[in-house]
Amino acid sequence: xxxxxxxxxxxxxxxxxxxxxxxxxxxxxxxxxxxxxxxxxxxxxxxxxxxxxxxxxxxxxxxxxxxxxxxxxxxxxxxxxxxxxxxxxxxxxxxxxxxxxxxxxxxxxxxxxxxxxxxxxxxxxxxxxxxxxxxxxxxxxxxxxxxxxxxxxxxxxxxxxxxxxxxxxxxxxxxxxxxxxxxxxxxxxxxxxxxxxxxxxxxxxxxxxxxxxxxxxxxxxxxxxxxxxxxxxxxxxxxxxxxxxxxxxxxxxxxxxxxxxxxxxxxxxxxxxxxxxxxxxxxxxxxxxxxxxxxxxxxxxxxxxxxxxxxxxxxxxxxxxxxxxxxxxxxxxxxxxxxxxxxxxxxxxxxxxxxxxxxxxxxxxxxxxxxxxxxxxxxxxxxxxxxxxxxxxxxxxxxxxxxxxxxxxxxxxxxxxxxxxxxxxxxxxxxxxxxxxxxxxxxxxxxxxxxxxxxxxxxxxxxxxxxxxxxxxxxxxxxxxxxxxxxxxxxxxxxxxxxxxx
Amino acid sequence: xxxxxxxxxxxxxxxxxxxxxxxxxxxxxxxxxxxxxxxxxxxxxxxxxxxxxxxxxxxxxxxxxxxxxxxxxxxxxxxxxxxxxxxxxxxxxxxxxxxxxxxxxxxxxxxxxxxxxxxxxxxxxxxxxxxxxxxxxxxxxxxxxxxxxxxxxxxxxxxxxxxxxxxxxxxxxxxxxxxxxxxxxxxxxxxxxxxxxxxxxxxxxxxxxxxxxxxxxxxxxxxxxxxxxxxxxxxxxxxxxxxxxxxxxxxxxxxxxxxxxxxxxxxxxxxxxxxxxxxxxxxxxxxxxxxxxxxxxxxxxxxxxxxxxxxxxxx
Numbered sequence: 001x002x003x004x005x006x007x008x009x010x011x012x013x014x015x016x017x018x019x020x021x022x023x024x025x026x027x028x029x030x031x032x033x034x035x036x037x038x039x040x041x042x043x044x045x046x047x048x049x050x051x052x053x054x055x056x057x058x059x060x061x062x063x064x065x066x067x068x069x070x071x072x073x074x075x076x077x078x079x080x081x082x083x084x085x086x087x088x089x090x091x092x093x094x095x096x097x098x099x100x101x102x103x104x105x106x107x108x109x110x111x112x113x114x115x116x117x118x119x120x121x122x123x124x125x126x127x128x129x130x131x132x133x134x135x136x137x138x139x140x141x142x143x144x145x146x147x148x149x150x151x152x153x154x155x156x157x158x159x160x161x162x163x164x165x166x167x168x169x170x171x172x173x174x175x176x177x178x179x180x181x182x183x184x185x186x187x188x189x190x191x192x193x194x195x196x197x198x199x200x201x202x203x204x205x206x207x208x209x210x211x212x213x214x215x216x217x218x219x220x221x222x223x224x225x226x227x228x229x230x231x232x233x234x235x236x237x238x239x240x241x242x243x244x245x246x247x248x249x250x251x252x253x254x255x256x257x258x259x260x261x262x263x264x265x266x267x268x269x270x271x272x273x274x275x276x277x278x279x280x281x282x283x284x285x286x287x288x289x290x291x292x293x294x295x296x297x298x299x300x301x302x303x304x305x306x307x308x309x310x311x312x313x314x315x316x317x318x319x320x321x322x323x324x325x326x327x328x329x330x331x332x333x334x335x336x337x338x339x340x341x342x343x344x345x346x347x348x349x350x351x352x353x354x355x356x357x358x359x360x361x362x363x364x365x366x367x368x369x370x371x372x373x374x375x376x377x378x379x380x381x382x383x384x385x386x387x388x389x390x391x392x393x394x395x396x397x398x399x400x401x402x403x404x405x406x407x408x409x410x411x412x413x414x415x416x417x418x419x420x421x422x423x424x425x426x427x428x429x430x431x432x433x434x435x436x437x438x439x440x441x442x443x444x445x446x447x448x449x450x451x452x453x454x455x456x457x458x459x460x461x462x463x464x465x466x467x468x469x470x471x472x473x474x475x476x477x478x479x480x481x482x483x484x485x486x487x488x489x490x491x492x493x494x495x496x497x498x499x500x501x502x
Numbered sequence: 503x504x505x506x507x508x509x510x511x512x513x514x515x516x517x518x519x520x521x522x523x524x525x526x527x528x529x530x531x532x533x534x535x536x537x538x539x540x541x542x543x544x545x546x547x548x549x550x551x552x553x554x555x556x557x558x559x560x561x562x563x564x565x566x567x568x569x570x571x572x573x574x575x576x577x578x579x580x581x582x583x584x585x586x587x588x589x590x591x592x593x594x595x596x597x598x599x600x601x602x603x604x605x606x607x608x609x610x611x612x613x614x615x616x617x618x619x620x621x622x623x624x625x626x627x628x629x630x631x632x633x634x635x636x637x638x639x640x641x642x643x644x645x646x647x648x649x650x651x652x653x654x655x656x657x658x659x660x661x662x663x664x665x666x667x668x669x670x671x672x673x674x675x676x677x678x679x680x681x682x683x684x685x686x687x688x689x690x691x692x693x694x695x696x697x698x699x700x701x702x703x704x705x706x707x708x709x710x711x712x713x714x715x716x717x718x719x720x721x722x723x724x725x726x727x728x729x730x731x732x733x734x735x736x737x738x739x740x741x742x743x744x745x746x747x748x749x750x751x752x753x754x755x756x757x758x759x760x761x762x763x764x765x766x767x768x769x770x771x772x773x774x775x776x777x778x779x780x781x782x783x784x785x786x787x788x789x790x791x792x793x794x795x796x797x798x799x800x801x802x803x804x805x806x807x808x809x810x811x812x813x814x815x816x817x
Binding site: 305307327328330331332337339344345346347348349350351355359360362363366369370371373413 | 687689693701703
């Protein structure tokens with residue numbers, strides 16, 4: 001096989017400018033048949049713009065694009081699809097009310113007996129064939145709404161294959177999956193690779209790229225930094241390429257002294273979800289909470305915050321017993337909740353940085369209901385610079401900020417409110433290595449300043465690196481508790497799997 | 503930097519303003535009478551009813567809701583007001599009764615939407631029928647007509663040369679602008695419409711906000727009823743048919759998004775004026791009211807299409 005056949009996709013000198021920003025500045029990317037090509041870079045590096053150009057969702061300003069030696073314009077998603085490009089976005093494009101088979105063949109249903117009718121039997125058997133080829137067991141007749149995230153993702157993969165995609169782009173495919181599901185996804189990816197499908201894989205998790213990737217292309221600030229063979233690369237080397245500097249101190253050392261108790265929870269129960277949870281949290285403490293997906297971690301935070309009702313249990317805040325009935329009440333008691341899904345639950349995307357930072361503290365910035373815009377701007381500006389939020393201006397809509405900066409805005413909202421007890425649910429999900437390190441440092445600074453922090457995370461290194469104590473949940477119950485010194489990944493995992501704490 | 507941002511954030515209302523000016527320009531070429539002070543004041547006066555209702559509708563739409571009941575509420579509030587006047591209530595008290603009835607209907611909408619968790623479309627669709635029925639019941643289906651001079655002055659009188667109703671409209675807009683832009687409540691309205699869950703988890707009293715929004719919307723429909731009753735010297739139980747659609751149109755032409763989180767009262771005012779100018783101009787040109795309907799529909803669609811193009815360009 002000669003080289004031109006080997007190379008499925010060749011993008012050269014791709015340029016994309018937005019008013020005031022250059023998103024891509026002459027980026028090259030070539031992807032070969034049957035390889036997993038990882039696209040690596042911090043948020044805002046230009047990965048998603050590159051993918052959108054490939055998907056036909058955004059038009060490039062300059063550069064050439066060839067698929068199997070043929071030049072393409074790719075000005076519409078449809079054209080990209082016909083050219084053999086299939087993109088699986090983080091937010092799936094499935095119709096929840098239709099069945100798996102109907103989703104896979106949406107818009108290309110096999111014709112039935114008469115025009116306008118669908119050959120149901122063929123639809124189902126074809127879907128079955130594709131799913132079987134992927135080695136996954138999903139009933140093609142089941143409704144997509146009833147499937148878990150991992151299964152829905154498989155349906156997306158099957159859909160991509162059904163259009164005979166030669167290039168499959170996966171945007172952070174593992175961000176919502178459990179370890180076991182990730183394993184299964186990797187099996188499917190390997191199978192695709194054997195069939196000669198080229199896979200462009202975007203992920204922030206370095207571990208994954210060593211497990212699944214063949215080559216990696218690193219972008220930074222819209223420029224191409226380089227393409228490497230993964231087997232010949234090191235973690236530190238890749239991080240250096242991504243951030244342009246060494247990141248030795250990912251987890252800053254603990255410095256805080258743990259003070260008096262500020263939150264006590266006893267027997268917190270929400271039927272079917274939480275079962276008799278008890279713990280205490282102190283001033284200046286970072287309490288880690290981990291467990292598998294569905295163990296009830298987020299549910300615990302929501303119940304504490306008054307967002308979901310509880311069936312039993314007692315809660316004390318700073319020594320006095322309270323019954324938290326609403327988020328408003330929780331906030332008045334000094335709690336802050338950094339939600340897992342910042343776009344859906346944390347931010348008003350259409351509002352400005354200032355408006356979001358001040359949203360939970362409008363009482364502070366208003367007199368008799370009238371806003372004092374000057375005070376508000378001053379405080380937002382102070383917090384934005386303290387948190388190093390990168391934004392063209394404080395009036396910018398948070399919609400236009402990168403994930404890491406959006407997360408800082410959410411954090412700013414609770415700092416603005418001077419919340420004393422902070423519940424952080426997956427604070428580093430979907431943000432890049434550089435921003436992660438910043439978030440870690442911020443968490444340290446906050447605990448040093450006497451805040452009490454409960455941090456929920458699926459990433460063990462994060463939990464181990466940050467926490468003073470670690471709680472592990474399994475099926476709605478606390479299955480283990482560790483001091484920072486005695487915790488090991490193995491012990492935590494055993495508890496998380498529910499192999500009874502003892 | 504700040505200037506650029508200011509231009510961007512005001513570009514949308516200015517864009518609509520440009521449409522208004524262009525429309526006025528075309529009409530004034532076709533009929534010179536259009537651009538005379540009496541006629542322009544006439545346009546403003548004809549716009550008052552829709553413009554006042556559209557303020558409330560803008561609040562509702564920014565909060566990601568819809569209110570189909572404003573036309574019926576207007577009719578109901580109008581007949582209550584008229585009957586109060588006939589019963590000899592003092593003028594301020596009667597007006598208060600009309601606006602109060604409108605507000606009460608709106609509050610019920612708000613309660614149904616928050617406590618009852620009904621979609622706004624359904625709750626206000628129900629209220630649309632209930633309020634209309636109430637207006638018909640209260641009057642036996644007959645108009646209530648004939649009021650004193652002082653009441654009729656409200657819509658027909660003038661302050662200097664400016665019609666009193668136009669002054670009222672401008673006051674309502676000034677107040678609404680202040681509330682939306684400068685108060686805590688205004689901020690909450692955008693937050694609730696932009697992302698209800700995030701607002702809730704940030705401690706925004708979402709339920710109370712919504713009740714207040716629908717209450718205001720009903721109250722403004724009641725205020726519009728005062729003006730209409732005064733102008734016609736009569737309250738009709740079948741008044742206000744399809745006024746809700748005019749109000750929605752004004753807000754949407756003015757840049758409000760039915761998805762919520764976006765919109766401005768200034769845009770809505772311009773939107774209402776565009777509709778008023780179009781009607782007036784077509785009247786002056788002797789175009790039949792049937793054709794006017796078609797024109798207005800085309801303008802609504804064109805305005806929203808332009809808006810979408812404008813937004814895509816920025817992407």
